[in-house]
Amino acid sequence: NAGVMQNPRHLVRRRGQEARLRCSPMKGHSHVYWYRQLPEEGLKFMVYLQKENIIDESGMPKERFSAEFPKEGPSILRIQQVVRGDSAAYFCASSPTTDRGGADTQYFGPGTRLTVL
Amino acid sequence: AQRVTQPEKLLSVFKGAPVELKCNYSYSGSPELFWYVQYSRQRLQLLLRHISRESIKGFTADLNKGETSFHLKKPFAQEEDSAMYYCALSGLTSGTYKYIFGTGTRLKVLA
Numbered sequence: 001n002a003g004v005m006q007n008p009r010h011l012v013r014r015r016g017q018e019a020r021l022r023c024s025p026m027k028g029h030s031h032v033y034w035y036r037q038l039p040e041e042g043l044k045f046m047v048y049l050q051k052e053n054i055i056d057e058s059g060m061p062k063e064r065f066s067a068e069f070p071k072e073g074p075s076i077l078r079i080q081q082v083v084r085g086d087s088a089a090y091f092c093a094s095s096p097t098t099d100r101g102g103a104d105t106q107y108f109g110p111g112t113r114l115t116v117l
Numbered sequence: 118a119q120r121v122t123q124p125e126k127l128l129s130v131f132k133g134a135p136v137e138l139k140c141n142y143s144y145s146g147s148p149e150l151f152w153y154v155q156y157s158r159q160r161l162q163l164l165l166r167h168i169s170r171e172s173i174k175g176f177t178a179d180l181n182k183g184e185t186s187f188h189l190k191k192p193f194a195q196e197e198d199s200a201m202y203y204c205a206l207s208g209l210t211s212g213t214y215k216y217i218f219g220t221g222t223r224l225k226v227l228a
Contacts, residue, residue, distance in 0.1 A: 033216060042221030043203060055213055091161065105151065106216065108161040
């Protein structure tokens, strides 16, 4: 079972372009989380998804950011009209479902480092 | 409000000294508590979880429900312990399971 995959690992965009980040969870995992990490800062929660559902997007900026986890295929975090402040490492994590129906240990991907010029 | 608090952003200790990384939580219910670690240029990974009651790399953490704490401890710090440490909880909130991370503590072990 391959670990959580993220691509691309590095992404460079100019201001105003779109950034599309992909996350393939571990096989059998039904929970996906996206986090942002600024240099020398901690992990900040963005969004929590299950298949075809956004469960909690309280950490997502209201504009320009969107996320999806379709029935088939990877989860996508999309940032439209990027600005310099979007430069950060974006981590995805996936988690299996516990007996209680909630999320278990999170398994993290290697991250995507977004640089906005 | 559900919250995980790590009061120290940075903790520096000398090699061989004891380490305690603090974590307090606010949660109405029975959460599961975790510690994650991120070594330099590596992905975040689970260090330990309270239900397994294990000691990993010499680290232990005891859930204290009375003080709502889950502090991470190691009796003798090693240089390779230098990393970013995150405390997290998972629990049911308003019918939905939430996973909440603290802001992290950077541990620097000095030679």
